[in-house]
Amino acid sequence: MNGFVFQSATEFVFGRETEGKTGELTAKYGGNKALIVYGKGHVIASGLLARVEKSLTGSGIPYIELGGVEPNPTDHKVYEGIRLARTHQIDFMIAVGGGSVIDTAKAIAAGVVYAGDFWDFYAGTIPVVEALPVGVVLTIPASGSEASGNSVITKSDGLHKISLRTGEVLRPRFSIMNPELTLSLSSWQTACGIADMMSHVMERYFTNTLGVEITDRLCEGVLKAIIDAALVVISDTGNYDARANLMWSGTVAHIGICGVGREEDWASHFLEHEVSAVYNVTHGAGLAVIQPAWLTWMTVHQPEKVAQFAARVWDVPEKRDHRLMALEGVQCLKNFFKSINLPTTFSELGIDHPDIDLLVSKLHEDKGDLIGNYVKLDSRAVHEIFELAK
Amino acid sequence: MNGFVFQSATEFVFGRETEGKTGELTAKYGGNKALIVYGKGHVIASGLLARVEKSLTGSGIPYIELGGVEPNPTDHKVYEGIRLARTHQIDFMIAVGGGSVIDTAKAIAAGVVYAGDFWDFYAGTIPVVEALPVGVVLTIPASGSEASGNSVITKSDGLHKISLRTGEVLRPRFSIMNPELTLSLSSWQTACGIADMMSHVMERYFTNTLGVEITDRLCEGVLKAIIDAALVVISDTGNYDARANLMWSGTVAHIGICGVGREEDWASHFLEHEVSAVYNVTHGAGLAVIQPAWLTWMTVHQPEKVAQFAARVWDVPEKRDHRLMALEGVQCLKNFFKSINLPTTFSELGIDHPDIDLLVSKLHEDKGDLIGNYVKLDSRAVHEIFELAK
Numbered sequence: 001m002n003g004f005v006f007q008s009a010t011e012f013v014f015g016r017e018t019e020g021k022t023g024e025l026t027a028k029y030g031g032n033k034a035l036i037v038y039g040k041g042h043v044i045a046s047g048l049l050a051r052v053e054k055s056l057t058g059s060g061i062p063y064i065e066l067g068g069v070e071p072n073p074t075d076h077k078v079y080e081g082i083r084l085a086r087t088h089q090i091d092f093m094i095a096v097g098g099g100s101v102i103d104t105a106k107a108i109a110a111g112v113v114y115a116g117d118f119w120d121f122y123a124g125t126i127p128v129v130e131a132l133p134v135g136v137v138l139t140i141p142a143s144g145s146e147a148s149g150n151s152v153i154t155k156s157d158g159l160h161k162i163s164l165r166t167g168e169v170l171r172p173r174f175s176i177m178n179p180e181l182t183l184s185l186s187s188w189q190t191a192c193g194i195a196d197m198m199s200h201v202m203e204r205y206f207t208n209t210l211g212v213e214i215t216d217r218l219c220e221g222v223l224k225a226i227i228d229a230a231l232v233v234i235s236d237t238g239n240y241d242a243r244a245n246l247m248w249s250g251t252v253a254h255i256g257i258c259g260v261g262r263e264e265d266w267a268s269h270f271l272e273h274e275v276s277a278v279y280n281v282t283h284g285a286g287l288a289v290i291q292p293a294w295l296t297w298m299t300v301h302q303p304e305k306v307a308q309f310a311a312r313v314w315d316v317p318e319k320r321d322h323r324l325m326a327l328e329g330v331q332c333l334k335n336f337f338k339s340i341n342l343p344t345t346f347s348e349l350g351i352d353h354p355d356i357d358l359l360v361s362k363l364h365e366d367k368g369d370l371i372g373n374y375v376k377l378d379s380r381a382v383h384e385i386f387e388l389a390k
Numbered sequence: 391m392n393g394f395v396f397q398s399a400t401e402f403v404f405g406r407e408t409e410g411k412t413g414e415l416t417a418k419y420g421g422n423k424a425l426i427v428y429g430k431g432h433v434i435a436s437g438l439l440a441r442v443e444k445s446l447t448g449s450g451i452p453y454i455e456l457g458g459v460e461p462n463p464t465d466h467k468v469y470e471g472i473r474l475a476r477t478h479q480i481d482f483m484i485a486v487g488g489g490s491v492i493d494t495a496k497a498i499a500a501g502v503v504y505a506g507d508f509w510d511f512y513a514g515t516i517p518v519v520e521a522l523p524v525g526v527v528l529t530i531p532a533s534g535s536e537a538s539g540n541s542v543i544t545k546s547d548g549l550h551k552i553s554l555r556t557g558e559v560l561r562p563r564f565s566i567m568n569p570e571l572t573l574s575l576s577s578w579q580t581a582c583g584i585a586d587m588m589s590h591v592m593e594r595y596f597t598n599t600l601g602v603e604i605t606d607r608l609c610e611g612v613l614k615a616i617i618d619a620a621l622v623v624i625s626d627t628g629n630y631d632a633r634a635n636l637m638w639s640g641t642v643a644h645i646g647i648c649g650v651g652r653e654e655d656w657a658s659h660f661l662e663h664e665v666s667a668v669y670n671v672t673h674g675a676g677l678a679v680i681q682p683a684w685l686t687w688m689t690v691h692q693p694e695k696v697a698q699f700a701a702r703v704w705d706v707p708e709k710r711d712h713r714l715m716a717l718e719g720v721q722c723l724k725n726f727f728k729s730i731n732l733p734t735t736f737s738e739l740g741i742d743h744p745d746i747d748l749l750v751s752k753l754h755e756d757k758g759d760l761i762g763n764y765v766k767l768d769s770r771a772v773h774e775i776f777e778l779a780k
Contacts, residue, residue, distance in 0.1 A: 001569075001634040003405020008398055014650070015393020179391075211631025214615035214639045221607030228603055241601025244391040248651065249604045257642065260404070261634070 001212045001261040007167070008255050010147055011174040014248065018178045019137050022052045022094065023059025029133050029173035031092030034063040035085050037105040038096045039070070043139065048181060052096055052137055064088050072276050072283070073100040074156045078118060081108035085132070093134045095172075099143025099196075099283075102136055103151040106170045109134050110151075122153055122162040128169050136175040141182060141247040142193030142284060144200050144254020146175035154277055160366055161277035163269070177251070179244040187234060190246075191340040192284025194230045197250040198223060199268060199287045201258050206298070206305050206374040209262030219258045220312045225249050227313075227336060234340050267372025268294045271385065274359045274366070279351050288342035289349050292334050293389035299326040302375050306330065346390050356386045391602045391651040397557070398645050400537055401564040404638065408568045409527050412442045412484065413449025419523050419563035421482030424453040425475050427495040428486045429460070433529065438571060442486055442527055454478050462666050462673070463490040464546045468508060471498035475522070483524045485562075489533025489586075489673075492526055493541040496560045499524050500541075512543055512552040518559050526565040531572060531637040532583030532674060534590050534644020536565035544667055550756055551667035553659070567641070569634040577624060580636075581730040582674025584620045587640040588613060589658060589677045591648050596688070596695050596764040599652030609648045610702045615639050617703075617726060624730050657762025658684045661775065664749045664756070669741050678732035679739050682724050683779035689716040692765050696720065736780050746776045 013021055026034055034056060036049070043049045049065075056063050066081050084090075085108055095105035109132040111118030120126045136146045145151070149166040164170075185193075205219040226249045232242035252258070271294070272286040298306050303326040310316035310329020319325045334344045343349040360382050363371065370376040377385070403411055416424055424446060426439070433439045434457075446453050456471050474480075475498055485495035499522040501508030510516045526536045535541070539556040554560075572580075595609040616639045622632035642648070661684070662676040688696050693716040700706035700719020709715045724734045733739040750772050753761065760766040767775070 001631050001638075003408065005401060005403050007401040011395065011397040013395050018393065211634070213618055214612065214635045214642065217611030217615040218608060218642070221611035222604065225604035225607040241391050244651070245601070245604045248391075252604065252608070252647065257647070261638065 002209055002263070004260045006256050006260050008147065008171070009168060010172050012147075012177060012251065013174060014177045016178060016180055018176045019048060019051050019181070020055050022135070022137060022176060023055035023057070023061055025174040025176070026056060026061055026092055026094065026135055027059045029092070029135065031061055031133065031135070033088065033090050034061055034092045034094045035081065035088070035090040035108070036063050036065045036094045036096055037069060037081065037101050037108070038065070038067050039098070039101050040068075043096050046181075046184070048137070048139070049096060052094070063094070064090070069097065069101045069104045071100050072154050072161065072280055073104045074154045075119060076156055077104050078107040078111060078153060081105075082111040082118060085112045091132060093132050094137065095134065096137045096139065098138070098140030099145045099152070102134075102143065102145040102172070103153060105134055106131070106145070106151040107153050110170060119155060122155070122164050128164070128166045131169050133173045134170065136172045138175055138177050138247070139181045140185065140189060140193055141250035142196040144197065144250055146172060146177065147251045147255040152273070159277040160362070161273040162366065163273065175251070177247055179240055179247045182243045182247055183238050183240070187237065187341065190233060190237070191230075191342050192282045192288075193250065194226060194246065194284070194340060195288040195291070195337065195342055196284040197253045198226055199291050200253040202291060203266045203269060204259035204264045205309065206265050207262040208374060212261040215258060215261050216308075222249055222252050222258060223313045226253075230336075230340055263373045265372045265374045267374070267377055270363060270367050270371055271359075271382065274363045275351075275354075278355070278359060278362070281349055281351070285343055285349055288337045288344055289346060289389050290385070292330055292337070292344055293385050295330045295333065296327070296388050297381070297385045298375065299323050299330060305374070354386065354390070356383060359386055392599055392653070394650045396646050396650050398537065398561070399558060400562050402537075402567060402641065403564060404567045406568060406570055408566045409438060409441050409571070410445050412525070412527060412566060413445035413447070413451055415564040415566070416446060416451055416482055416484065416525055417449045419482070419525065421451055421523065421525070423478065423480050424451055424482045424484045425471065425478070425480040425498070426453050426455045426484045426486055427459060427471065427491050427498070428455070428457050429488070429491050430458075433486050436571075436574070438527070438529070439486060442484070453484070454480070459487065459491045459494045461490050462544050462551065462670055463494045464544045465509060466546055467494050468497040468501060468543060471495075472501040472508060475502045481522060483522050484527065485524065486527045486529065488528070488530030489535045489542070492524075492533065492535040492562070493543060495524055496521070496535070496541040497543050500560060509545060512545070512554050518554070518556045521559050523563045524560065526562045528565055528567050528637070529571045530575065530579060530583055531640035532586040534587065534640055536562055536567065537641045537645040542663070549667040550752075551663040552756065553663065565641070567637055569630055569637045572633045572637060573628050573630070577627065577731065580623055580627070581620075581732050582672045582678075583640065584616060584636065584674070584730060585678040585681070585727065585732055586674040587643045588616055589681050590643040592681060593656045593659060594649035594654045595699065596655050597652045598764060602651040605648060605651050606698070612639055612643050612648060613703045616643075620726075620730055653763045655762045655764045657764070657767055660753060660757050660761055661749075661772065664753045665741075665744075668745070668749060668752070671739055671741070675733055675739055678727045678734055679736060679779050680775070682720055682727070682734055683775050685720045685723065686717070686778050687771070687775045688765065689713050689720060695764070744776065744780070746773060749776055
């Protein structure tokens with residue numbers, strides 16, 4: 001087991017009607033004037049935005065708003081938010097939405113108090129040392145951004161989708177999680193969220209660091225809980241408990257405990273980010289295609305941990321040949337994704353002729369020569385994985 | 391799934407030689423003058439105390455010391471610490487030890503800034519609203535106190551062992567966890583710690599709240615990791631990775647994620663606290679006796695969750711009769727405790743003729759008429775459980 005630091009100061013307030021505590025929590029964490037960030041009109045139509053506004057007003061906290069954040073959010077909206085926040089002397093960011101909205105709010109939070117271009121943080125030329133505090137009202141369980149100091153933004157000029165990883169500075173002060181808000185999610189959004197949160201666990205599970213059984217067991221437990229809840233939700237979309245299990249699982253998946261004590265991988269995420277950036281597909285759907293392809297490649301090159309995944313998560317019986325066990329596990333994962341109507345190939349994702357050369361070259365441009373850790377992937381390996389995803 | 395709040399702001403710094411960061415972390419969390427609390431001379435003999443002192447000195451932080459905290463710590467030491475801290479105008483508490491030392495440091499931290507008698511907090515007449523910050527250098531994985539806002543102190547006058555549960559106010563600011571410090575623990579201390587951390591999971595696992603699969607899965611994963619590491623450590627006491635797994639498992643067991651979303655039980659802890667208070671046995675050893683007796687009683691009165699525990703943690707095959715499955719699971723737990731040389735009966739604990747009437751009456755005096763939640767235990771039920779522990 002490697003040494004590590006684990007900290008997660010976010011106050012998670014979970015349960016029915018908890019959005020009514022937005023004002024109280026914003027005040028508790030020092031907010032005097034808030035910028036509410038949201039995405040599409042759904043939060044207006046559902047009445048959620050009005051309930052958040054009412055809660056802020058009830059706590060005497062004025063606010064302004066920035067709507068229209070798109071999936072795979074871009075730097076344009078961040079620049080707009082930074083200008084707005086400066087003009088109105090905002091001191092607290094409130095994200096009402098899913099990962100795209102939260103990540104945009106975080107980028108604004110860091111950019112407002114920085115004299116240079118906020119993209120410097122994403123380009124990796126300077127670390128984030130201060131930021132406005134961020135609060136979250138989560139509507140889509142998927143990204144885990146409600147629990148992390150991370151943010152993913154796409155630079156429109158050149159379509160570079162970059163993941164920024166910070167520690168406590170961008171971790172939300174509070175995250176309000178009401179599973180009722182997720183009851184009306186479409187089965188497509190739900191399924192994409194499931195693939196994303198499962199991938200957050202798998203990126204941490206596949207490691208060469210030995211002797212971290214506790215973290216393995218936690219990963220396996222979260223994956224099993226997600227699978228069980230997913231199979232309920234897909235036919236019973238209004239099941240509160242299953243929705244609640246999915247929502248909290250998405251947080252546990254990304255809070256850090258599934259990764260401590262070892263090297264993580266993240267290659268599938270990096271590969272998928274290129275697919276999303278070029279073809280603007282939903283991140284979770286892209287992962288449902290890329291992660292099984294990555295795993296299939298690993299059954300040949302590094303099958304041991306994939307075999308453990310097969311046995312413990314999918315109850316694949318022990319076999320002398322661990323490659324066969326591993327392959328059976330990957331097939332279980334694919335079948336599971338198919339059963340919740342996710343694509344598992346480029347063509348099912350609507351990309352009949354992926355420009356793999358472009359994806360590979362953009363990946364290495366963004367992330368360097370070698371990708372991931374479980375096996376460090378050169379451009380030839382990445383090419384093979386993209387081919388396996390066809 | 392019930393609504394809940396989850397927050398754990400403690401910075402856990404885990405790995406080899408991490409005690410060298412005590413000074414840096416104390417400064418980071420605002421300490422200017424520290425009171426170091428410790429127990430027996432082992433921390434002196436091992437050189438740990440000297441390394442902590444050197445780290446504080448290196449960061450320019452003066453300190454005084456209070457040694458001699460005993461297992462099942464009493465109010466006497468707390469009063470002594472409060473006087474000392476006031477005299478020397480201490481603003482930061484550093485606990486170097488296990489649960490008894492940490493719990494004493496927390497009690498002092500709350501008592502120093504309170505004009506009344508600190509026992510008011512434990513008597514439940516007033517909540518803790520402020521306290522000095524506490525930092526921890528953990529030497530015995532067991533209590534989970536390094537991750538919680540809880541503290542257990544025994545009032546010498548009358549031998550009332552009382553558990554205080556607070557939220558963030560007494561949660562350590564940092565906890566330094568170096569598994570090397572646990573390599574020299576005796577197999578008895580190690581085994582008692584294992585029983586304690588397993589009980590912390592089981593107290594949260596046995597609940598009537600349905601639909602909290604994610605929390606069940608995490609509990610089962612932690613228990614499996616503890617069992618696997620325990621079976622290594624018992625024959626290979628110097629195994630760093632197994633020690634590291636035990637140490638982190640003890641924290642995960644008590645950080646809160648094993649309990650969120652449902653009613654917890656804690657009857658076994660309350661029963662054991664009376665045994666510890668009257669007979670001054672080691673808490674973990676007492677739990678190894680009480681928890682299986684409690685479970686055995688449940689196989690008759692509420693077997694369902696015990697059967698799930700048997701199947702998922704101990705791989706007991708599915709049976710039509712869940713009582714039989716449950717009993718087999720309890721037997722597995724007892725056999726496991728025996729395999730690491732823990733007692734599983736009062737007589738093995740060295741108490742040949744327990745005064746059960748006294749234990750029952752003290753329990754209800756401290757905790758009211760009904761104990762626990764999985765089944766609410768009246769005095770007759772408690773009597774039966776103590777009898778089963780004979």
